[in-house]
Amino acid sequence: MAAVMLAVTIVANAETRWSIDPSSGVIVMDAKANTPHHDHIEMSGQRAAVVYYWGIDNQGRYECEYHHVFPLLRMIPNNTHAFFPYRHTTNVAQLIKVDGKVPDFKAVKVEIDGTLKVVETDGVLELTRIDFPARERQAIFEIVSVKNCSVRPVNLDVPDYKFKWESDPERGVKGSYVMDIELTGGGSTPLAAGETRTFALVMQAYEKNEADVKRMDPATIDIPAEYDARKSLFKQLSDNLILDTPDQVINTEFRFAKLRASESIIATKGGLMHAPGGESYYAALWCNDQCEYVNPFFPFTGYDTGVKSAYDCYMQYSRFMNDAYEPIPSSIIAEGDDIWNGAGDRGDAAMTAYGASRYCLEGADKKVAEDIWPLIEWCLEYCRLKQNADGVIESDHDELEGRFEDGDANLCTSTLYYDALISASDLAKELGKGCKRVRSYRRQAKQMRRNICNYFESTVDGYETYRYYEGNDTLRSWICMPLVVGIFDRAGATLDALFESPLYTGEGLLTQMGEETYWDRSTLYAFRGAYYAGKGDYITPKVSAYSHRRLLEDHVPYPIEAWPEGRQRHLSAESGLYCRVFTEGMFGIRPTGFRKFTMKPSFPDDWNKIELRKVRAFGSDFNIKVERSGKRLKTTITDNATGRTRTYKSRPGKAFKVKL
Numbered sequence: 251m252a253a254v255m256l257a258v259t260i261v262a263n264a265e266t267r268w269s270i271d272p273s274s275g276v277i278v279m280d281a282k283a284n285t286p287h288h289d290h291i292e293m294s295g296q297r298a299a300v301v302y303y304w305g306i307d308n309q310g311r312y313e314c315e316y317h318h319v320f321p322l323l324r325m326i327p328n329n330t331h332a333f334f335p336y337r338h339t340t341n342v343a344q345l346i347k348v349d350g351k352v353p354d355f356k357a358v359k360v361e362i363d364g365t366l367k368v369v370e371t372d373g374v375l376e377l378t379r380i381d382f383p384a385r386e387r388q389a390i391f392e393i394v395s396v397k398n399c400s401v402r403p404v405n406l407d408v409p410d411y412k413f414k415w416e417s418d419p420e421r422g423v424k425g426s427y428v429m430d431i432e433l434t435g436g437g438s439t440p441l442a443a444g445e446t447r448t449f450a451l452v453m454q455a456y457e458k459n460e461a462d463v464k465r466m467d468p469a470t471i472d473i474p475a476e477y478d479a480r481k482s483l484f485k486q487l488s489d490n491l492i493l494d495t496p497d498q499v500i501n502t503e504f505r506f507a508k509l510r511a512s513e514s515i516i517a518t519k520g521g522l523m524h525a526p527g528g529e530s531y532y533a534a535l536w537c538n539d540q541c542e543y544v545n546p547f548f549p550f551t552g553y554d555t556g557v558k559s560a561y562d563c564y565m566q567y568s569r570f571m572n573d574a575y576e577p578i579p580s581s582i583i584a585e586g587d588d589i590w591n592g593a594g595d596r597g598d599a600a601m602t603a604y605g606a607s608r609y610c611l612e613g614a615d616k617k618v619a620e621d622i623w624p625l626i627e628w629c630l631e632y633c634r635l636k637q638n639a640d641g642v643i644e645s646d647h648d649e650l651e652g653r654f655e656d657g658d659a660n661l662c663t664s665t666l667y668y669d670a671l672i673s674a675s676d677l678a679k680e681l682g683k684g685c686k687r688v689r690s691y692r693r694q695a696k697q698m699r700r701n702i703c704n705y706f707e708s709t710v711d712g713y714e715t716y717r718y719y720e721g722n723d724t725l726r727s728w729i730c731m732p733l734v735v736g737i738f739d740r741a742g743a744t745l746d747a748l749f750e751s752p753l754y755t756g757e758g759l760l761t762q763m764g765e766e767t768y769w770d771r772s773t774l775y776a777f778r779g780a781y782y783a784g785k786g787d788y789i790t791p792k793v794s795a796y797s798h799r800r801l802l803e804d805h806v807p808y809p810i811e812a813w814p815e816g817r818q819r820h821l822s823a824e825s826g827l828y829c830r831v832f833t834e835g836m837f838g839i840r841p842t843g844f845r846k847f848t849m850k851p852s853f854p855d856d857w858n859k860i861e862l863r864k865v866r867a868f869g870s871d872f873n874i875k876v877e878r879s880g881k882r883l884k885t886t887i888t889d890n891a892t893g894r895t896r897t898y899k900s901r902p903g904k905a906f907k908v909k910l
Contacts, residue, residue: 268802270502274363275488277502277807281357281368285310289805291366292527292820294514295383295480297322298455300390301529302366302381310356312368314381315339320388320455321516321525321532324423328584333532334417334455336429342394342451343370343377345433347407353377362807364484364509365477374400385479386517389454389466393477397446408449410436416458426458432468484509490552493832494861495853497790503797503807504832507825510808511544512556514822520586521562522555528811528819534583534590535563537598538649542605542666543771544826549612550833552866557613564606564622571628575635578602580651594646595636597663601649603629604666607673611680611841614869619681619844626674633667634694641701643667648728650769653815654762657719661706662728668702669735671695676842702732703739711763713747715740725751727759727772733779736840741783748776749792757813758796769812774827781835784903786852793831837862837874838905845869849898850905851876851883864890870910 267284268277279287288305301317316338323334343355355370355377365382380393398404411433419426435449450473456464493504514525518533525532526539535541545560566586570578579589580598606626610619636644642664648656675691678684708717711725718726725747733741748754753763758773760766773796780789801807809824810816833839837860838850845868853860859877873888885898887908900906 265804266798266802267804268806270498270802271361272498275502275505276361276363277506277801279360281306281312281360282310285357287804290817290820291362291807292510292514292529292822293364293366293381293383294516294525294527294822296386296515296517296522297388298383298390299514299525299527299532300381300383304366304368306357312343312355312357312370312379313339313341316390316453317529318390318429318453318455319527319529319532320427322388322518322585323427323455323457324533324584325417325421326423328423328588330534330581330583330590331530332423332584334422334427335529336415336455338413338429338431340411340413340431340451340453342379342392342433345409345411346396348372348375348404350405350407364480364513371399374398374404380477382477382480384476385483387454387466387471387476388456388464389452389471389476391453391473391476392451393448393473394450395446395448396441398441398443401443403440403442405438406441406447407438408433408436408447419458422457424457424459428456428458428461428465430454430456430465434468434471434473483513487512487551487553490864490866491550491829491833492861492863494863495836496857497794497797499801500794500797500832503801504829506801506807507809507828508551510820510822510825511547511829512551512553515555515559518585520566520582522559523585524556524559524563524822526811526821526823528816528821530819531821533585534581535566536581537567537578537596537601539821539823540605541567541598542601543823545605546608546612547826547830547833549609549614549867550829550865552864552871560609561618561622564602564609564625567602568622568625571625575628575632577632578629593651596647596649596651597643597645597660597666599629599632599636600643600645600663600666600670602626603633603670603674607670607677608841610677611673611843611847612867614844614867616681616844619677623677623681623683626670626677630667630670630674630691633663633670637701640705641697642705650761653767654726654765655719655722657721659705660719660728661702661716662718662731664698664702664706665731665735665737668695668698668737671698673841680844699737702737706732707740710747711751713751714743715747716744725753725763727753727761727769727776730772730776730779733783734775736782738783741785745780745783745785745788749780749789754792756795756799767812767814770809770824771811771827774809774824774831778827778831778835781831781852782838782850784850784852786836786902787854790854790857833862836860837876840905841868842907846907846909848905848907849874849885849900850903851885851900852903868910872910 290303299319304314318336320334325332353372359369361367370377376397378395413431415429417427452468548556577595579591581590648660706716716729808820810818811821863873871890875886
């Protein structure tokens with residue numbers, strides 16, 4: 251109970267610090283009204299990432315520590331975390347002089363919209379910083395503009411600031427690496443009243459041995475084009491898969507989550523690799539974060555880089571199929587050169603089969619599906635061979651890798667396998683794998699559902715729900731998984747156990763009753779499961795409160811990994827899970843073929859409609875609008891290429907079939 255009270259206290263002390271600009275969707279903080287304040291946010295490009303530990307001190311001055319990550323500059327030992335990092339606190343505002351003096355700038359406003367924008371003033375000048383990583387270069391930029399807001403001219407002096415640091419050559423796979431920081435646009439010039447001068451801080455890293463090839467001359471970089479590339483990415487993502495509900499906070503958090511889920515993809519020698527990030531996980535792949543969590547989301551976005559990264563991921567894992575059915579690795583690391591399997595089998599084959607089969611159906615690309623099919627088939631057979639005497643799937647651990655007890659067979663692995671069998675049967679039919687294969691998978695799925703119910707159904711802490719493993723007698727957050735995969739036998743009691751017990755706090759779900767640890771991933775799965783169970787009226791206030799917490803309070807603007815572990819890092823796959831709360835939860839979309847799916851919309855009784863526009867899955871581009879029509883729901887599907895519409899009438903909480 252003490253742990254629960256701690257979590258509640260943390261939320262009670264949180265403040266709404268941000269607001270949404272209704273015209274642009276940017277989130278804005280009045281810096282003067284929120285002094286002091288400190289936070290951190292991660293941003294990523296294809297060759298560099300950065301975590302900004304930024305804040306406003308007691309005097310209202312802006313401060314920032316830059317934590318740079320260069321995933322392709324590999325260190326020794328070349329393991330999961332072997333990227334070249336560099337931290338510094340270069341503050342441009344303390345380098346410049348105005349009429350021979352260093353201005354005393356105070357923060358006025360902070361904006362986040364794919365970049366970190368800070369506006370400061372000393373009463374005479376207005377200084378604006380815009381921070382972001384390069385889209386494709388091994389660099390991070392800070393664009394700085396100084397505007398003379400007075401009625402008289404001033405003299406602005408920008409120094410020729412340069413800094414270089416070299417790493418130990420014995421620590422780098424390719425020898426020494428150089429961190430190169432340079433302030434462009436230096437010099438002393440008059441600044442007339444109302445005039446603005448712009449310059450930039452260029453932060454890049456490269457191999458010392460190939461400095462002539464790898465180093466970019468900051469003076470020749472088209473930094474406005476780099477900024478446009480960053481903003482273009484966010485616009486592309488914002489203009490596709492648009493969620494429109496009566497809750498503007500949910501809509502905006504959905505848009506931000508699309509960016510975080512999609513931006514963090516590293517262009518490695520082993521292909522495009524989606525990176526969780528968090529100053530720990532880059533140029534590598536995991537069966538949970540990528541195969542299970544984020545890969546099945548990308549087809550909905552139409553973002554080609556994301557879709558291709560998912561394909562590359564499954565192809566990487568295909569290398570580890572084997573005739574002896576030894577487990578596939580939990581993680582492929584070092585750009586594909588090595589693996590990590592320190593937690594043993596975490597149910598990784600079930601995670602992979604679940605995600606890959608959904609991805610293939612949603613992507614509606616037969617060639618891609620044929621390439622990935624052998625991996626799906628192998629993973630399903632691996633799971634079948636891991637059934638215990640009670641018919642559920644054994645594994646060494648679950649995705650939490652032994653942080654919490656998970657027994658010999660856990661609920662998460664078996665439910666993922668069950669769902670994978672259903673999707674694989676639909677995919678087998680699309681690929682013409684034969685009626686025998688289709689019937690076999692469906693038969694196995696039916697039996698697995700019975701086995702799950704027989705083995706895991708239990709009374710835990712007074713709730714008629716599920717035990718997470720044999721011997722488990724304390725509520726766990728992952729008991730949400732049967733709801734996610736459509737097993738609703740104990741839906742009511744399970745939702746009560748999840749959200750009406752001390753397991754649920756203002757931050758989300760504790761991993762285990764009585765502990766203090768929470769992970770956003772299980773909370774997001776539970777939200778999705780509640781919607782899929784038809785409980786939209788019940789769960790939406792909790793989803794709205796969670797979204798407000800992540801978007802507008804003290805740590806923004808994305809879903810996070812965990813607490814106290816990981817400092818509430820903005821791991822990117824969690825943002826994919828947030829978006830899936832709505833695509834597969836609120837709208838209840840489940841793929842059943844290349845051009846077809848089922849829907850099961852669920853939303854609050856006082857909402858008249860919800861929309862999901864520019865959906866790019868199933869080989870199409872279409873809009874979904876669900877409206878109340880008396881006691882029924884009317885769903886309109888509009889093909890954006892032809893304008894053709896189809897209308898479906900359904901009862902709330904009931905699934906129906908859609909064929910495009």
